[in-house]
Amino acid sequence: MPMRFRFGVFFLLFCAVIMAASPAMAKRSKSKATSVQTTSATQKSSKKSSSVSAKKSRAKSEPISADDPLRLRVRSALALDAESGTLLYEKDADKQIAPASLTKILTLYIVQEAIEQGKLSPDDQVRVSSRAANASGSVMDLYTGERVSVRELMKGMAIASANDGCVAIAEHMAGDVDSFVRIMNRKARTLGMLRTTFKTPNGLPADGQVTTARDMAKLARAYLKRFPQALEMHATRNYFHNRRNHQNANRLLGEFEGADGLKTGFVNASGYNIIATAKRGDKRIIAVTLGSTSSGIRKRETSRLLETAFVQVGKPATGLAQAKAPQAVAANDDEEILPSRDERPEAQGGGLVGRQNKPSQPVLQVPAKGRYTIQDSSYRSAENARARQECLRATGVPARVVATRGEDKWYRVLIGRYTSVQEAEATRRKLAQDYGLANTIIVQ
Template sequence: MRRLMVALLVTLLAASGAWAKSAPSKKSSARPQVDNRTASILIDAETGAVLHGDREDELRYPASLTKIMTLYLVFEALESGRLKLHQRLHVSGFAAGQEPSKLGLKPGETITVEAAILGVVTKSANDAAVVLAEGVARSESAFAELMTAKARELGMSSTVFQNASGLPNSAQQTTARDMAALGAAMVRDHPRYYPYFSRESFSFDGVAHANHNKLLSRYDGVDGIKTGFIRASGFNLVASAVRDGRRLVGVVFGGNTASVRDAQMVKLLDAGFRDSSTMVAGNSSKLRAVVARAAKAVNPISTAQAATDEKASGRGGYAVQVGAFGRAQAAEQVARKAAKLVPQLDEKDAYVDRDGRSKYFRARVGGLSLNEAREACRVLKSKGQDCLVVGT
């Protein structure tokens, strides 16, 4: 009898354990359900049009794509003067203790803001990312709150950040569409600092670090932006490329290898540049909603302001943006200067744009057709002036 009772007890415990393993909690069911299928999206950065989409709304772990938002906030701090490129930041024990990939920073030493930026861009250094986060917000947790708040400002409704590096955290999540919006916002809002993403290598303490984004040297027109990998996400990439004045932003999540991920991105970009009318297949009403939301995220201009600003409307629905500044006067001066550099631009069409969600004043010259804006940007870039075509 005693043996029978023991056997019965073991059976009950085993059944209970099996049930506990198979019954997911409400907390875990809210986490990204990552599988071996990729998620991807390709958008036209000028118009917000979605040229391709596949599982673009599925929740995914961002991994080191997180660092795009980290740098977005760092660039904001640089624009406002809260940080300086050559300012030295203290390396805390917490920052130094981050898991690789890292620069190997030591507690108590210092690193310049610019070196930390380049470490994040090329090496995807987690210690440098935390140093920057602490430099902006004193703690990584406080910085993560700023990251999520900024995501909402940019229309990234499905994204939550818990750290500045992208190291594994079950509550940190995003979607391909949200990351496309972030990539486009980085180009649009920080033309002064975006070129950091095109750095193919960076030397620190005598060690050369190659950029993980191999498409910089392998695909014509790619000038950024960031790779990412953790086991739970697979290999991820946000890439931006320009050809003939036209910029595309692509996102791939969940590649089995870096080379597979890169090959998929090449196919997306090739198709996008080949045929701008190629759209995602499927339900047409859903597609219209996708395009509308993406356009809003990529081009968040106040409708009321655009309607009342005659300078913005002018001859056409496009403008060239030549910078974003903390003061309106500085933005106006740069816009007027840019207008004088290109014969087809008119100084009277120079204006300053600022929507209600941004702290920054964008220097623009408007009243252009799409082709006029692209040609103006081409000329401006040939003269060393950063430029981006935007819809008004």
């Protein structure tokens, strides 16, 4: 009995202890769970707060178009003080874009450097090859066998954006175009143009040929600093050669206060490009815009950029020029400003070639039926396409002009119709070898 009694007492005491401890353990467990939940919630809140903070931080460091007071309708842009190099504005200035005819500034740099070093004279006579005379795009109307001075070629490149002149000077100075392009790329590196690669001396379309607004600004600044006399050419609005008038495509000349250069360009891959410069008092601004959707928008947006830069350096427009200053438009505006009738558009992949007094080759015989054809070039302007057609016919190449369908209309200059790609390729090789047309393509 005593043993059983003692065992019963111990058992009852044990149960009492367990029952007494249970609420405390439950409370402690609940407290711990609450603590865990609170800690978890705090961590989540902290992470969320950190995430929001990080997003806000990134938003401040990354350029956003809504934060751009100018909201330029271009793909890339940059403006700087030409004397000090002080950066006044930039938008995607390191984005790689096809340079188009802005390439000619480097070609002109190399030519003028050679003159300065006594390796070349402005009066040297350059014989125009068949390849040069048949160069595509905007030209100064050189013809095969013509002899023209270096001085005239420079004017043609600067004012008429002469692709034929670029080929002629490249062959004269380096023996062939490829060797000259290698000289261009070496000079580009020397000037600090580290994100630029040239493939042609004139900027016509070529795979891998790219530049940036920043690199073009470096080139323009070096060019104007070393050869300030070149502005006399770039500020000229008309140029006559071989009885034809060639107009400068830079529409800022005579319309933007102080504008006196420099170079425009266009290919499909880039859109409308320009290196512009203007001087007011003792301040010169260099502005680069790449990728406008029309020549009118290029003019307007570049004018806005130049004016903004001049205001920053204390040289705003005066009088009537101030009243005419272009205004910003909404970023989603679909307005397309067309070029004026007297502006000669730059061509994509082809253009007017030098006029020949008589066909330099027998008339090429081409088939008239088939699903394939050879494209020589394409234009926005029907007039330019027909002019190219006439020039090709003058050299013995029967060409026709066909307009594309739809609102985005192009006028294509085509040669022959072929039943197979092999047949078209045979003619394409003949065009390259016998007629100097090396840039044609086969299309359906």
